[in-house]
Amino acid sequence: MKVNIEIDCTPVEARQFFGLPDVVPMQTAMMDKMQQQMMSNLDKISPESLIQTWFSFDPKIAERFQDMFVAMAGLGSPKKDKK
Template sequence: MKVNIEIDCTPQEARQFFGLPDVGPMQMAVMDKLQQQMTSNIDKMNPEALLQSWFSFDPKLAERFQDLFVTMTGLGSPRSGDKKSA
C-alpha cells in the first residue's frame, strides 16, 4: 500500500506547525553584520592597497620580485652584486 500526502504551505507555516523557533530575525542580524564586514574590507582589496601591504614588511621584496621576473623570462643578466666569484 502506498500513500502520498501533499501539503501546500510556506516554510514559515511549516516551522510554526512543528513548533520550531522563528530564526528570521537572527538570520537578518547575521546577514547585516556580514554585509558591514564585507563593505569595510572592500577598501583593503584594491590592487594598490594589496601591493602596499605586500611590500611594506620587506623593503627589498620589490627587488627580489624584479630579479625573479628577470630570471624567469631570461631577459638581462643578474645583478652584479649577486654574481658569485669562482
C-alpha cells in the same frame, strides 16, 4: 499498501506547523552585521593597499616578484644549454 501525502506550504508555514522558532530576525541581523564588516574592510582589499602592504614587509620583494614572473614566463619555453 502505499500512501502518499503531499503538503503544499511555504517554509515559514512548515516551521510554524512543527513549532520551530522563527529565525528570520536572527538571519537579518547577522546579514546586516556581515555586510557592515565587509563594507568597513573593503578599503583594505583594494589593489593599491594590498601592494602597499606586500611591499612594506621586505625591501627586496620587488626583485623577488620580478624574478618570480621571469621564472613563470620561462616555464613555457625550452631551456637552452650553454655548451
